[in-house]
Each structure stands twice: as C-alpha cells, then as structure tokens.
Amino acid sequence: MTTDATTQTQPEAELAQLIVETLNLDQSPAGINPEAPLYGEGLGLDSIDMLEIALAVSQRFAVNLRADQEDNAEIFKSLRALNAYIQAHREP
Amino acid sequence: MTASRAQEWVTRAERGSLPLIRLGVWTTRILGRRVARLLLYPLCLYFLASSPSALRHSGAYLRRVLGRRPRLKDYFRHFLTFARCLLDRVFLLGEQTDAFEITVHGEEILHDIEQQGGGCLLFGAHFGSFEVARAVGRRRGDLPISLLMYEENAQKIRAALAAINPRLAAEVIGLGRLDSLILVAERLQRGHFIGVLADRNVAGTDLVRYDFLGKPAAFPQGPFRMAMLLRRPLVMMVGVYRGGRRYEVHFELLAEPMARPQDGQAWIDDAMRAYAARLEHYCRAAPYNWFNFYDFWA
Numbered sequence: 001m002t003t004d005a006t007t008q009t010q011p012e013a014e015l016a017q018l019i020v021e022t023l024n025l026d027q028s029p030a031g032i033n034p035e036a037p038l039y040g041e042g043l044g045l046d047s048i049d050m051l052e053i054a055l056a057v058s059q060r061f062a063v064n065l066r067a068d069q070e071d072n073a074e075i076f077k078s079l080r081a082l083n084a085y086i087q088a089h090r091e092p
Numbered sequence: 093m094t095a096s097r098a099q100e101w102v103t104r105a106e107r108g109s110l111p112l113i114r115l116g117v118w119t120t121r122i123l124g125r126r127v128a129r130l131l132l133y134p135l136c137l138y139f140l141a142s143s144p145s146a147l148r149h150s151g152a153y154l155r156r157v158l159g160r161r162p163r164l165k166d167y168f169r170h171f172l173t174f175a176r177c178l179l180d181r182v183f184l185l186g187e188q189t190d191a192f193e194i195t196v197h198g199e200e201i202l203h204d205i206e207q208q209g210g211g212c213l214l215f216g217a218h219f220g221s222f223e224v225a226r227a228v229g230r231r232r233g234d235l236p237i238s239l240l241m242y243e244e245n246a247q248k249i250r251a252a253l254a255a256i257n258p259r260l261a262a263e264v265i266g267l268g269r270l271d272s273l274i275l276v277a278e279r280l281q282r283g284h285f286i287g288v289l290a291d292r293n294v295a296g297t298d299l300v301r302y303d304f305l306g307k308p309a310a311f312p313q314g315p316f317r318m319a320m321l322l323r324r325p326l327v328m329m330v331g332v333y334r335g336g337r338r339y340e341v342h343f344e345l346l347a348e349p350m351a352r353p354q355d356g357q358a359w360i361d362d363a364m365r366a367y368a369a370r371l372e373h374y375c376r377a378a379p380y381n382w383f384n385f386y387d388f389w390a
Contacts, residue, residue, distance in 0.1 A: 038270075039270040040270075046267075047267050047268075047269065047270060047271075047272045047273045048273060048314060048317055048318050048321070050270045050271065050273065050274065051273035051274055051276075051277060051318065051321055051322075052321055054271075054274050054277075055277075055321060065271075065274060066274065066278060067271045067274040067275035067277075067278050068278070072269075072270065072271040072274065073269075073270065073271075076270050076271070
C-alpha cells in the first residue's frame, strides 16, 4: 500500500475515529490530516481534550501515557505520531 | 482612573507584578503583621477613592448579598477584608500558621479519602483565603497539595513563590502544556490533592449559567469536565476570614466520582449546581470574603 503524507493508514483511521467520537468533534475522522498538530492550533484541542484522549487510548489499547515522559510533546504531536507510539507500546 | 485601569489594579493586587510583590513581602516581614495591618487602612481608603470600577462591582455584589443598599463602611470593610487576606498570605505561605487561629470543619472527609488511597480535587473560589485552606493541608504532614491554574498565572505565582517560599513553587501546575492534565491525573493516583479555583468566568468559552445570589451567573465548565474525567472525589474547600487572626476552613464533599461513563453531562451539571449553591451559602455566611471585583453576572 502506498501512502502519501496526508493519507491516513488503517490504524490511523481507527485512531482518528476514536478521537472524534471521544471528543464529539464536529469533523469527519477521515478529514484529520495525520501530520497536523493535535494540540493548540491544528485541531485546536486543549489540555482537557488531551487528557480525554489519553484516557480513551489507555482504555482501548492498554497503553499508558504518563506525564513524566519527556517526549509527550512528540507523542501527541500528530495523529501519525500518536498512532506510531500506540503501535509500538500496545499490549500484544 | 479609567475603568480598565481600575480593573487592572484588582488583577494586579491579586496576581501582582513581581517587584511589587517582593517589596510587599519584604515590607511585611520587616514590619510584622501588626504594623503592616495598620498600613492597610490608608491603603484601602486610597483604593476606595481611586478605583471606581472595583467599587461599582463591590457595590453590585454587596447589594445582592446583604439585601440592602451598601453603606460606605460596607465598601470599606469589603476592601479591607481583601487586603487583610492578601497580607496574611505572606505569613501563610511562609508556613507561619502558628500566628493564626484556624478552626477546621469537615477534615474527616480528607481523612476518609486518604484511607481509600488516591487523591481528590479541592475546588475553591476567589473567596476568603484559599491559602489558609492549603496551609491546613500542609499542616497535616505529608499531604501534598498542588494548585492548578492558567499558565500565565502559574508563571507569575511560581516567580512570586520563589521569593516567599521556593519549596512551594513545584506545587503549581500550569495549564499551558498538552500533558498538564495527564500530570494531574498521575499526581491524583499517587495521592496528591489538587486545588482549583473554579469560579473565574472571565474570557471563558465554555460558560454555563447557574443561579447565584438571585441572578444567573456564568461558571466555567472546564474544571468540572476535568473532574468528571479524572473520576476522583470532588471536594469544596473554603477558607473564611473571620477577623483578627481567626480563620475557618471548610471541606465538604461536592460529588462522588461518576459511576457510569454515559452520565458525564448530568454529573457535570449536578456538580456545578452544587458548587454554585455552596458558594452562595458561604457568601451569605461571610459576605465580605468575596474577592471577584468585576461584573460576575456579566
């Protein structure tokens, strides 16, 4: 499968679906640019939204996101980055 | 003085510019509490004469809570109570709690929560002294209380704390990072208590109106949505100034953690209604402790 930078992969699409449902976003999951920032400008999410995503992700994928991780800014940078982190850390 | 400058004073007096805070802290410590308190009289008279905006909003509030037209001495008492609470913060932050007579109500609630393990959220308001309530928490020994606030305020308060009591600076969590609340969730898990001033409705985008002293006033939904997600007990924490060196601290359970995830919005609504009702109760019990000097019913 070939993907360009703005096409969601299958797992990314599922994660986008989870985010939109969790936050009741007024936007289609497929419309989220996987490279765009989630927090602040980009999707315009605030720190309460990020908490909600972290809780939903840990419930769905059994991946714990912790605040003492220095690279949270990297992990939550975009849909793509978050998905990559989940795939690397989820329970088999 | 224009209205906006008067408003600025109120915000400033509370958050303060750093050199001013340093000067205030220094003067207060040199003079001691008794002499510094005397200086508050001319200071309050000056502000009474020079801050028409703060005066107007004080009047609008006092009329509601007292149920009559406020007299000059009511205004003065309102300003003076505010100034005294501010002054005492210097001593409370310096952990000189022995200088005060503090009675505590509802402390068993905190005890129960500690027994169960995990922390809780302590919701206060710009009412009386949040600091005296935090001091009670600290006095209990190893009970860590963090304060959650807007990033801009957090930076100023951290800087001010560095001048008063650097050990406390780490207890301030700013909302400016994407993982700010993930940090809060973690601290709660480790048994921390997290303090939030949940009444400020300025510049909020998620405001909901609840009846407050006879007229609907806007309250921010954000802190309550956060509490709903974190699933920890929600406790109201109020430090009432009773004059002289007397303070009264109240803890009361506002809401148990939400039982079923589908009840989110109803839980938020109940918690906000309870918060507004209890805040009104404390305003009636100690009217001059209200420190929102802007149009709260806007």
